[in-house]
Amino acid sequence: MARRRQIYEGKAKILYEGPEPGTLIQYFKDDATAFNAQKKGTISGKGVLNNRISEHIFTLLGAIGIPTHFIRRLNMREQLIRQVEIVPIEVVVRNVAAGSLSKKLGIAEGEQLPRTIVEYYFKDDALGDPMVTDEHILCFGWASQEELHDMADMAIRVNDFMSGLFAGIGIRLVDFKLEFGRIFDNNDYPRIILADEISPDGCRLWDMVSGEKLDKDRFRRDLGGEVEAYQEVARRLGLMPEGADSAVLDLESHRKRRGK
Numbered sequence: 001m002a003r004r005r006q007i008y009e010g011k012a013k014i015l016y017e018g019p020e021p022g023t024l025i026q027y028f029k030d031d032a033t034a035f036n037a038q039k040k041g042t043i044s045g046k047g048v049l050n051n052r053i054s055e056h057i058f059t060l061l062g063a064i065g066i067p068t069h070f071i072r073r074l075n076m077r078e079q080l081i082r083q084v085e086i087v088p089i090e091v092v093v094r095n096v097a098a099g100s101l102s103k104k105l106g107i108a109e110g111e112q113l114p115r116t117i118v119e120y121y122f123k124d125d126a127l128g129d130p131m132v133t134d135e136h137i138l139c140f141g142w143a144s145q146e147e148l149h150d151m152a153d154m155a156i157r158v159n160d161f162m163s164g165l166f167a168g169i170g171i172r173l174v175d176f177k178l179e180f181g182r183i184f185d186n187n188d189y190p191r192i193i194l195a196d197e198i199s200p201d202g203c204r205l206w207d208m209v210s211g212e213k214l215d216k217d218r219f220r221r222d223l224g225g226e227v228e229a230y231q232e233v234a235r236r237l238g239l240m241p242e243g244a245d246s247a248v249l250d251l252e253s254h255r256k257r258r259g260k
Helices: 046-063 099-105 134-139 144-166 226-236 247-259
Strands: 004-009 013-017 022-028 030-036 039-042 070-073 079-082 085-096 112-122 171-183 192-193 203-207
Touching: 022 046, 046 070, 046 079, 046 144, 046 226, 085 144, 112 134, 112 144, 134 144, 144 171, 144 192
Parallel strands: none
Antiparallel strands: 004 013, 013 022, 022 079, 030 039, 070 079, 085 112, 085 171, 171 192, 171 203
16 A cells, blocks of 8 residues: 555554555564653564564454454554544553562552552643643643543553463563544543554563563663564564565565555
8 A cells, every 4th residue: 555644653663644544554673662762663573573472462352342543453563443533641550569660659660559550641742741630630730530530441441361371371561651532423521432552662571480571671671583573572472474574474465465
């Protein structure tokens, strides 16, 4: 499919005008960032892997009744999605102490939390995406009470489903980030649906036996082996045959699009 007008470019994705009104094409880049883009790099093949993993998870979530922006995957790096008005709040779900939670509260990384925690962060790179409360969100009109309830409810449902999904392939779902958007559907009032992506970029995924990190923490902490970790997640989900790598898959897709 020919690329159309670029609408937006973020740290990990580019959005293009879609083929029909109300749609966008979401392109997954290989760019990697951490610490609010203070650290930048490239993980070769990451975009291919994140596209496949996110497609798979969004499809499964749709099948259990979670409304999402995902329509279909177009090729190895692009998805067709519904155009939404992004809610400027990142919803973080935590099952295990790690990252900023361990640092701020002095809890040992890897400690199972007594209960799942849902946190909210205001999406603003210049401010460092500060943590906020529901009172802040309601006070400044970033979301309504009903929208906040819908986001929290969906976040818990997504967590329940993904915890089981990853446990079934020997991976511990430590924490993850979600973004939501408003869609009008020809109604006077918008409804909230899941947007953005779900991939090792926005999830902490640890091997249940070894504790090996299979996510972007490998990039954040200079551990190396980033693409191999992402590939391992894709393989366990049944998205990559043994011996294949994302670069080969990407090249094959490019050749098919060019008719070679």
